[in-house]
Amino acid sequence: MKFMLCSRLIAVLALSLCCVVAGFAADGKPAGNPFLQTVRVAPNLEPAIPHPEQDAEVRAKLERIKAKTGRAPNILILLVDDMGYGDPGAFGGGAAIGAPTPNIDALASGGLKLTSTYAQPTCTPTRAAINTGRLPTRSGLTRPILTGENPKVNPWADEATAAGLLSEAGYRTGMAGKWHLGEAIGTQPHQVGYDEYFGILSVVSEMSQVIDGHLYPEIVNKAERLAKVKQIASTLVTRGLRGQPTEVVKKMASIDDLSRMDQMFADWSDGFIRRSAKDKKPFYLVHAFSKVHNDNYPAPGYAGKSPAGLPYKDAVVEVDDIVGRLISTLKETGQLENTLVFFTSDNGANEDTWPDTGFQPFRGGKGTTWEGGVRVPGIAYWPGTIKAGRTSDGLFDLTDLFNTSLALASAQEKIAPTRYIDGVNQTGFLLGDNGESARQAVFMYSENNLMAMRWQEFKIHMRVFNTAETRQNIDASTIAVTGMSPWVFNLYADPKEQRSSGHRYFEWGFPVVLSMMGAHVATFAQFSRKDIGLSVAR
Numbered sequence: 001m002k003f004m005l006c007s008r009l010i011a012v013l014a015l016s017l018c019c020v021v022a023g024f025a026a027d028g029k030p031a032g033n034p035f036l037q038t039v040r041v042a043p044n045l046e047p048a049i050p051h052p053e054q055d056a057e058v059r060a061k062l063e064r065i066k067a068k069t070g071r072a073p074n075i076l077i078l079l080v081d082d083m084g085y086g087d088p089g090a091f092g093g094g095a096a097i098g099a100p101t102p103n104i105d106a107l108a109s110g111g112l113k114l115t116s117t118y119a120q121p122t123c124t125p126t127r128a129a130i131n132t133g134r135l136p137t138r139s140g141l142t143r144p145i146l147t148g149e150n151p152k153v154n155p156w157a158d159e160a161t162a163a164g165l166l167s168e169a170g171y172r173t174g175m176a177g178k179w180h181l182g183e184a185i186g187t188q189p190h191q192v193g194y195d196e197y198f199g200i201l202s203v204v205s206e207m208s209q210v211i212d213g214h215l216y217p218e219i220v221n222k223a224e225r226l227a228k229v230k231q232i233a234s235t236l237v238t239r240g241l242r243g244q245p246t247e248v249v250k251k252m253a254s255i256d257d258l259s260r261m262d263q264m265f266a267d268w269s270d271g272f273i274r275r276s277a278k279d280k281k282p283f284y285l286v287h288a289f290s291k292v293h294n295d296n297y298p299a300p301g302y303a304g305k306s307p308a309g310l311p312y313k314d315a316v317v318e319v320d321d322i323v324g325r326l327i328s329t330l331k332e333t334g335q336l337e338n339t340l341v342f343f344t345s346d347n348g349a350n351e352d353t354w355p356d357t358g359f360q361p362f363r364g365g366k367g368t369t370w371e372g373g374v375r376v377p378g379i380a381y382w383p384g385t386i387k388a389g390r391t392s393d394g395l396f397d398l399t400d401l402f403n404t405s406l407a408l409a410s411a412q413e414k415i416a417p418t419r420y421i422d423g424v425n426q427t428g429f430l431l432g433d434n435g436e437s438a439r440q441a442v443f444m445y446s447e448n449n450l451m452a453m454r455w456q457e458f459k460i461h462m463r464v465f466n467t468a469e470t471r472q473n474i475d476a477s478t479i480a481v482t483g484m485s486p487w488v489f490n491l492y493a494d495p496k497e498q499r500s501s502g503h504r505y506f507e508w509g510f511p512v513v514l515s516m517m518g519a520h521v522a523t524f525a526q527f528s529r530k531d532i533g534l535s536v537a538r
């Protein structure tokens, strides 16, 4: 009996890896498996679950708003860096872990709390995914760009950003805060689609390593080495307008400078929103916090402001205050009812930097494809349009922000057929009073490795991260290929992914998930991956 089961599993895996698409009709609709619900409308677009009734409801809603406001809706994406799923009070943290988040919680209770929002495991890949709607393994932005590193190929030369397409559609597009998607000329925000940019091209830890001698004595206390690292580390706050050269706003030269960065970004976004309101122009603004990525230094007035009194927790309180401030600006300028606000984080909390880190009730952390690395808080907020108090465990991948933003601007036709788009339009899910997700599965990668997928409440791992030391997900981990049975966890029964029960309880599910995985892998045959030089020789 055992042998028979194993043989069947081998057959299923072999089938999935070789020719699973053979079971699909030309329109991408599955032939035969009752669990497969998606429809593929174009070769380069991710199949989505059709929900015609909620789409009609949402179209009517949007037409009513447009008739009232006379213009397309604004989009404000609030992207925190390295915030754990469990940090906001609405997601189980807040006061219980020494850092209340009343403003973020108010977005959740006043809108839609998404309990299954997925990012990529690290910073650069998630930012690439949000901007392009594509998994990083397609764009080549598969891991963080490091100090002094420039990809050999400009990844943006043949990518289209949501900002660029929305700008063509009449939007004012802005990028505030942390970019981390290229520092070279031709790769900066105002050179790849944004009308306006104000922020940092790198990451705060690239700056603190040449400033903070307590944390980085190997650099700061060695004059010769310090001079060299300073030559390659990007320590500037810069700004730029489309078509114009990048300007230096300020060189970050002290811990005090670093502590104030997020307030500078907040000031700029506040002004951007006010200008857009005054000019009656719809806007798309990505406000990307520098905090709560290590190293956190409390801004003036924030040291000890959290009950925990730890720098990380003070940073959470500051981020929450800035969220409240920007929402107030929308309200003051009369735009709150014409703006989709989406709050999220770019990856899970970074356990390697404990105690300068957040919290998640899952296994693993930043850098891994365990839930702790990729499952992030997600909130969609739009008073009057998104029904208050909704919660959904429907799947949302941050690539979906690309398609959803374009759909809100009625600009989906601007998506070129030449690039594969992994995002799906989730306007129906977010805006429908009882909206359901259009996404059937989330595929999870580490660099170019397809690691795992989420389907319904199940997580299926083809490869897993093994961590040699507690809280050392990035610095002491290995990747292993799973054995005969992929590892499967029921996330409702086992959210910490502690006991795989695939061959025991999920045999019925293997054919469907392996089919989906096979169809996903088959897209690379027609739409090739890009290598921009971030691959690591191992």
Ligand code: CA
Binding pocket: 081, 082, 122, 123, 293, 346, 347
């Ligand atoms: Ca990050």
